[in-house]
Structures are given as structure tokens and as C-alpha cells.
Amino acid sequence: MVVFVALFSVYAYSAPRTVTLEDDGLFIMSSYFLGIDHPPGYPLLTLLGKLFTLLPVGSIALRVHLLSAFFGALTCVALWLVVRALVADAVSAYTGAVLYGLSATFWSQAIIAETYTLNTFFFFCLFYLALVFLATKNLRVLYVFAGVFGLSLANHWPLMLLSTPCLVLLLLPARREVLRASPRMLAIAFVACVLPYLWMVVRSRMDPEISFYGPISDFESLLFFVSRQGFRHVDVSQSADIADKLDYQGFLLMEMVRQYTPVGAALAGFGLVQQFRRLNLSTAFALLAGWLGSSLVLGAMLGFDYEPLMKAAIRRYPLIPYGILAVWLVLALDALTSRVRRGAAAARAGTFAALAVVVFLSHRDVNVRRDDTWARDYATAVLESLDKGAVLFVHGDDDSFPIGYMNRVEGFRPDVTLYNDEGLLFRNRLFRFDAPDKGRQLSAFVRGSERRIYYASAGLPHEFSMKDGGLYWEVRKDIPGQRMVFDLSGTTRAFIDRMETMTSNDPWTLHQRDTLRRRVMSVLAYFKYYEREVFLSGGLSTYYDRLAQTPHGALGRLTWFVLDKADPAEFLAWVNETTSLLEKTGSKSERGWPPYMKGLLLLRLKDDAAAVASLEEAVRIYPNHKNPAALALLQYHSEHGNRMAFLDIGNRLFIGQSLDLSTTEKLRQLGARLGL
The missing domain is CATH 3.40.50 (Rossmann fold)
Structure with a gap:
């Protein structure tokens, strides 16, 4: 009860009072209208969210945020029970639960409308139920385990399946009992899993206000929806390669360090070793499998480009591994303080208090978002x-x-x-x-x-x-x-001022700010070169000068209409400046834009060799059919009869991709010039 009240209070205080970015607005709308979320649908979350929209407090957004807070606090209670069962020390249990609850990413997901705290609640409940069954051999516990597991698959089933090997290893010592009970367990799990999805199908046919794909009319469309087939282009990017996967492995390891500070991470590493001495082997290997499942294994499976927005997305997935880190941290503290002959309990309590304060202060500024509008x-x-x-x-x-x-x-x-x-x-x-x-x-x-x-x-x-x-x-x-x-209306100008005074550390907010900086800068650049009087008299030059100093503002200046008017030498200087500014903060598509614009300028200057080299550099940075430099190269090679170069680019970037009708027609026309 202490863990729940303390952490729920922190989350309720921290939670934004209105809508935020990520999937927040979608989950709020689907909860409010009993709608259908994006694949795989999350029907259980929608039903629970609807209950929370009925709370007589704050805005609808805050009410659904409190759903995540509620299950975030309950997750930490479940972790408290797990640690208590493994270590049998109350202070250690409080240490693990509170540190996990205050860790950077878990805290961030416990204050917005998302699926992740419900997912972690299910996992640590299942882990605890497995420990109870191993201790009691009570089959009723096993049947409850099956029901909870089935329900968990009606939330974020991919993350739960990645964590299932952990639960299998944990129950390995009781494999005979589990196998004997498996027919009934499978039946219970099946019913618990299918019922929420059955509701989702029925609800989709009632034409709710919010329905991601619309009516689910048959089993094939249900399978398409639940299996997330429509999101394959998100999970696997055409431009991602093995270097991106390796970068993500390093990134995820650094995220582990960030959750509990370097000191806490070092203790967790020591606890990883200690678990093989202090726990039975099946439990130790289970924890290791749970840590790997939705962190390093998932990172190797996904085909994300290594760039800021996708890093913000992937850092949420290892919430279960972050909880297991807390267990290891506790095992390390227990091992170290047990060597103290006198005052071991006081040493544990003092260490717990110090770590809790440090972790809280480390993540407070990022996660207290009550004023985020x-x-x-x-x-x-x-x-x-x-x-x-x-x-x-x-x-x-x-x-x-x-x-x-x-x-x-x-x-x-x-x-x-x-x-x-x-x-x-x-x-x-x-x-x-x-x-x-x-x-x-x-x-x-x-x-x-x-x-x-x-x-x-x-x-x-x-x-x-x-x-x-x-x-x-x-x-x-x-x-x-x-x-x-x-045109820049008064409302837009007021928001530009808001944009430039914003102090958020939220990566999704920063991404949208940068996108808007680029868009607004292109408008300002137009006025600078085409309506100079308005630019100077309307106060737009101040905005222009301010945005030009930012990476994405500089990127917004590299446009077609600026290319038509600017001095070529000045434009090339801007290309070099923008390239430097985007080196660490830009996505692949953004970093590929300056050499693309440089290539277009060099084509106008009749420096074909340098132009082609610059366009090829743009494609090297962002090897994707959506890169405009790829079409520019195809057009150049088509016009100059370079059949082999045309085929090379076409085969590398366009064959096998889902292309829109206009791109398909453009490729047909360009290929026809070469007799293809």
C-alpha cells in the first residue's frame, strides 16, 4: 500500500493536464469513444480507459493519464512482491519497487496515455504468480496465471511474447505439473485473450467515432490488424542496415545506465553475477532471459534507422528489462550489506534512501510535465x-x-x-x-x-x-x-514565439518543434527573397535570424525558391553549414537533403560530375526510394543514356518497394527513354 500510494501520488502530480504527443491523443480518443486503436488494437486498454474517463477529476486527457499512473503504481507493487519472494527482506523490496517506479523511462510512461505500464503490470504479476506456484504447487494459482497471461496478450502481445521465455524458464522446475495442467491452462488463456479481441471486432462494426482501419469484416482483416502487418514499413526501414542495429545495441545499454544512474547500473551489473549465487539456476536464467527479450533481442529484430525519433520510440520497449535491472540492483545491495556485521538493516535503509533521492532528482526535470501544454x-x-x-x-x-x-x-x-x-x-x-x-x-x-x-x-x-x-x-x-x-498569421507568429521559448526535454516534442522550425523557415525564406519589403517591415527578419542558427531552421532555408534567387556561393556555404549542424541531430532523410540541394545547384552550374557525386552522397546517407535524390539521379541517367547506372539505382532502391502511382508512372517514363 505504501508503494502504491507514494508512486501513484508522484505520477498523478507529474502527469500532463492535457493531451501530449506520442500515441497519447489516440489512446485518449479511443478510450473516450470506445474506439479502435492502432494495430494490434489494445482492446483491453480501451475498455479500462473508458472506465477512467468517467472519473470526476480534471480533463478527459488527465483521466486517461491516471490509468497509466494506476497500473504503473500497481506494477511497482507487483515488483515489491517479487523481490520480497526472492530476497525476503522488506527494505530490499521497497528499494527495488521505488527505484523502478522513479526510473527515467518507466516514470515517463506512467504519466501519459500509453500501453506500457499495463504490460509491465501483467508481466510482474505473472512472475510473482509463478513464484507462488513454485512455492505452493497450488493448481489454482497456475490457472490464475493462465488467465492473466491470456489477458496480457490482449494488450501489447509482441512485448509479452518476447518476455515469455523468462516465464517458461521460471516454471521449468515444475514442468511436470505445468504439463499436466496445460490443457486447462491453454483453454483459460485462450478465452481470456480472445474475449477482448471479439469485443474489438464487434465494436469496429458499430462504426465508432475513432476506428483506426474501420470495420473488421472477416478473419483475414482481423489477422492483418492483430498481426500488425500494416506496420511492417515502420518496423523495418529500407534504409536501415547492420550499423543501425549495432548502434541500437549500444544505445539500449546506455539507456540501462540512464535509468538508475551509473552507480545504480554498476550495482545492477554486480547483481547479475550475484543472482547465480543467491538464486536457483532456473530463476537466474529466467531473469536473464527477461532482461534480454525486449531489449537487446528486440533491438536486433527491429530494422529502425538510428536517428532521434526512432531512438525515442525504442527506449520505451525495454520497461520489463528495466524492472529486472531493479531486481539485480537489490540483489547486489543485499549481498554487499549482508557482509556488514552490525547494522545491516540500517545500511540497507540508508543506501535505499540515498539512491531513491538521486534517481528522483536525476529524472524529475524531464518527467514532471504537469505544465506541458x-x-x-x-x-x-x-x-x-x-x-x-x-x-x-x-x-x-x-x-x-x-x-x-x-x-x-x-x-x-x-x-x-x-x-x-x-x-x-x-x-x-x-x-x-x-x-x-x-x-x-x-x-x-x-x-x-x-x-x-x-x-x-x-x-x-x-x-x-x-x-x-x-x-x-x-x-x-x-x-x-x-x-x-x-502568409504568417498572428496566430502562427504567436506560436513561433511559443516554439522558440519552449524548454521541454521530451524527445517527441523536440522532434515536432524541429519539424515546424523547418516548415516556418521555408516561409520566412520566401519573404526574404520574394517580398523583401514585407520581410523587413513585418518583423520577419528577427524570426529568420533566430531560426537560421538552429539545425532545422537552417535546413528549411534550403528550398527550391531560395535556390532560384540566392547567390550560388552563398547557397553552397549554407549547404556546408547545414550539413555540419545536422551531423548529430538530424535523421537520415534530413542529412541527405543538403547534398541533394547541392547536387541540383551543381547541375544548374553545368558541373555534372560534381552534381552526380553530390546526389550519390545524398543517396548513400539516405538509401531509400523516398529520397528525392534517387529520382534526380534516375532522371539524369535517363537523359544521358546511362542505362547501367539507371538500372543499378532502380534495382537498389525501387524494386520490391511499395510505390505510389505518381512515382511508378515517373519510373515508367524515365525507363522508356532507355528502352526499358
């Missing part, structure tokens, strides 16, 4: 900028989830109609997510609509002029042709 402020700024009765298309998570939450849950700007341009998430989808002609249907909708149409991310297909407003784009049918106009 960034995502809400962004969503509000976008929605406030739209005309009455407008249509807004959203695209990625950073747009869809916070804007969707503010509009659908908080009821902000109810006159605005939201659509997802991929046919995802909202009930009012224009087409299915897997429609082959989404671009054509979007273009037809824009052409036929009489309402003002905006989009939060670039790429909405249409044949009209458009206005770039920094935070959004607007279709402008009233401007002849296909012109681009620019």
Missing part, C-alpha cells in the same frame, strides 16, 4: 487559424492525435471537419486505408468541395494554387494557375 497549444493554433466551416486534412501522428483530441473530445472548433488523408482513424473516412486510388479520390474531393480546405502536412493532391501558412497549407481556388503564396 505544447501539443494542445499546437493543435489550438492550427484550428484557430482556419476559416469558419473549414475542412482540415491531417496526416501523421503529430497532427492527427492532438488536433483530433482537441476537436473531437474537447469540442474545440466543432465547425471544422477533420479528415485523415490516408483513410485512417476517423469515422468520416473518404475511402478505405488500403484503397489503391487514394490520391485520385482526394483530388476529386478537393475539386468538388465548396468549403475552404486546409491540410496540416504537405502532400494533399490537387491542381489548384495553395497558401503556405507555416503551420498549415490552404487550397486557394481563387488564385489562377498553380501558384504558391505565403
Whole structure:
């Protein structure tokens, strides 16, 4: 009870009072509307989240955040029970539970709407139930174990399956009893697992307000959904290689150190050795397997590019290994203090208090986010900028989830109609997510609509002029042709000020800030070169100078229209400066952009050899068919009859990839020049 109350209080105090980034807005919306989350669906989390939306406290967002806080605190109670069973010392149990609860990543996930604390709760409950069964041989405990395991698969089943070898090894000494009880255990687990997914299927056919893919109509579509087949492009990037995997192994090991400070990590390493002396072998190897499963093993399985946003994503996955580190840390402290002849209990208590204070202070500034309103402020700024009765298309998570939450849950700007341009998430989808002609249907909708149409991310297909407003784009049918106009409204300027005074340490917030810096800088650069008087008299030069000093602001300056106007020598200097700024903070696609723009400039200067070398450098940095440098190289080789070079790039980057219709047609035209 002490562990639960103390840690729940910390989480409740720390939790943001409104929507944040990551999947926060999605899980809040699905809980509020009893909707369907992204694959694999997390039906159990949705049902529990709905209960928490009924709490008479704070905003809907805070209520669902408290769900994570609740299961985060319960996870630490379960870990307390595990340590108590292994070490039989109350102070050691408090040490493990509290340090785990205050560790950097676990704390961060216990204060937002996410799946991970429910997942850790299930795992450590299962670990404790297995220990109880080994001690008592009570079959009822084993059947409860089976039911809890089944329920856990209705949450984040991939992480649970990666941790299952740990539970199998733990129960190995009782394998005969487990095998005899396995038919009933499998039946219980099956029912517990299937029931939430059955509810999800039924609910999806009721057309809820939030449904990621829409109705689940048959077993094939259910299998597609639950197996996460639609997320394969996320789990395995075309541009990732063995170097990325090795980098992630090192990153995950450093994350282990970050959780409990270097001193705590050193103690955990000592505890890893001590477990083979102080615990039976099956338990020791079980803990080792649990530590490896969703950390180093998962890191080797995933094909992520090693870059800031994906590092922020992968650091959440090893929450179970971080808990096992806490167990090892306790084993180390117990081994060291047991050598003290007098005052062993006092030594344990003093060490526990010192470590708890150090860990708390180390992670407090990052994880106390009660005043974090960034995502809400962004969503509000976008929605406030739209005309009455407008249509807004959203695209990625950073747009869809916070804007969707503010509009659908908080009821902000109810006159605005939201659509997802991929046919995802909202009930009012224009087409299915897997429609082959989404671009054509979007273009037809824009052409036929009489309402003002905006989009939060670039790429909405249409044949009209458009206005770039920094935070959004607007279709402008009233401007002849296909012109681009620019404007920064007062709302947008106010958010730029907010953006540049923001002090968040949250990696997702920093990623969105950097993305917006690049977008806003491109607008400022337009005014600098095409509407100089407005640029100087409207106070835009101050924003420009400020953003030019940042990596992503500098990146936003490298645009087509700046290339058309800037002095070539000055532009090349900007390319070199941006390359240097992005060296440590940029993604592969971002770091590939400066050499791409340099290559285009060199082509204009008729320095073909240097241009091709620069474009090839861009492809080397970001070897992906989405890299515009790849198409630029194909076009160059097509125009110059370089058949072998054309085939080499095409085979490396385009064959076997899922290409949109426009890219496919472009490749066909370029290949036709070479008789392909």
C-alpha cells in the first residue's frame, strides 16, 4: 500500500493536464469513444480507459493519464512482491519497487496515455504468480496465471511474447505439473485473450467515432490488424542496415545506465553475477532471459534507422528489462550489506534512501510535465487559424492525435471537419486505408468541395494554387494557375514565439518543434527573397535570424525558391553549414537533403560530375526510394543514356518497394527513354 500510494501520488502530480504527443491523443480518443486503436488494437486498454474517463477529476486527457499512473503504481507493487519472494527482506523490496517506479523511462510512461505500464503490470504479476506456484504447487494459482497471461496478450502481445521465455524458464522446475495442467491452462488463456479481441471486432462494426482501419469484416482483416502487418514499413526501414542495429545495441545499454544512474547500473551489473549465487539456476536464467527479450533481442529484430525519433520510440520497449535491472540492483545491495556485521538493516535503509533521492532528482526535470501544454497549444493554433466551416486534412501522428483530441473530445472548433488523408482513424473516412486510388479520390474531393480546405502536412493532391501558412497549407481556388503564396498569421507568429521559448526535454516534442522550425523557415525564406519589403517591415527578419542558427531552421532555408534567387556561393556555404549542424541531430532523410540541394545547384552550374557525386552522397546517407535524390539521379541517367547506372539505382532502391502511382508512372517514363 505504501508503494502504491507514494508512486501513484508522484505520477498523478507529474502527469500532463492535457493531451501530449506520442500515441497519447489516440489512446485518449479511443478510450473516450470506445474506439479502435492502432494495430494490434489494445482492446483491453480501451475498455479500462473508458472506465477512467468517467472519473470526476480534471480533463478527459488527465483521466486517461491516471490509468497509466494506476497500473504503473500497481506494477511497482507487483515488483515489491517479487523481490520480497526472492530476497525476503522488506527494505530490499521497497528499494527495488521505488527505484523502478522513479526510473527515467518507466516514470515517463506512467504519466501519459500509453500501453506500457499495463504490460509491465501483467508481466510482474505473472512472475510473482509463478513464484507462488513454485512455492505452493497450488493448481489454482497456475490457472490464475493462465488467465492473466491470456489477458496480457490482449494488450501489447509482441512485448509479452518476447518476455515469455523468462516465464517458461521460471516454471521449468515444475514442468511436470505445468504439463499436466496445460490443457486447462491453454483453454483459460485462450478465452481470456480472445474475449477482448471479439469485443474489438464487434465494436469496429458499430462504426465508432475513432476506428483506426474501420470495420473488421472477416478473419483475414482481423489477422492483418492483430498481426500488425500494416506496420511492417515502420518496423523495418529500407534504409536501415547492420550499423543501425549495432548502434541500437549500444544505445539500449546506455539507456540501462540512464535509468538508475551509473552507480545504480554498476550495482545492477554486480547483481547479475550475484543472482547465480543467491538464486536457483532456473530463476537466474529466467531473469536473464527477461532482461534480454525486449531489449537487446528486440533491438536486433527491429530494422529502425538510428536517428532521434526512432531512438525515442525504442527506449520505451525495454520497461520489463528495466524492472529486472531493479531486481539485480537489490540483489547486489543485499549481498554487499549482508557482509556488514552490525547494522545491516540500517545500511540497507540508508543506501535505499540515498539512491531513491538521486534517481528522483536525476529524472524529475524531464518527467514532471504537469505544465506541458505544447501539443494542445499546437493543435489550438492550427484550428484557430482556419476559416469558419473549414475542412482540415491531417496526416501523421503529430497532427492527427492532438488536433483530433482537441476537436473531437474537447469540442474545440466543432465547425471544422477533420479528415485523415490516408483513410485512417476517423469515422468520416473518404475511402478505405488500403484503397489503391487514394490520391485520385482526394483530388476529386478537393475539386468538388465548396468549403475552404486546409491540410496540416504537405502532400494533399490537387491542381489548384495553395497558401503556405507555416503551420498549415490552404487550397486557394481563387488564385489562377498553380501558384504558391505565403502568409504568417498572428496566430502562427504567436506560436513561433511559443516554439522558440519552449524548454521541454521530451524527445517527441523536440522532434515536432524541429519539424515546424523547418516548415516556418521555408516561409520566412520566401519573404526574404520574394517580398523583401514585407520581410523587413513585418518583423520577419528577427524570426529568420533566430531560426537560421538552429539545425532545422537552417535546413528549411534550403528550398527550391531560395535556390532560384540566392547567390550560388552563398547557397553552397549554407549547404556546408547545414550539413555540419545536422551531423548529430538530424535523421537520415534530413542529412541527405543538403547534398541533394547541392547536387541540383551543381547541375544548374553545368558541373555534372560534381552534381552526380553530390546526389550519390545524398543517396548513400539516405538509401531509400523516398529520397528525392534517387529520382534526380534516375532522371539524369535517363537523359544521358546511362542505362547501367539507371538500372543499378532502380534495382537498389525501387524494386520490391511499395510505390505510389505518381512515382511508378515517373519510373515508367524515365525507363522508356532507355528502352526499358
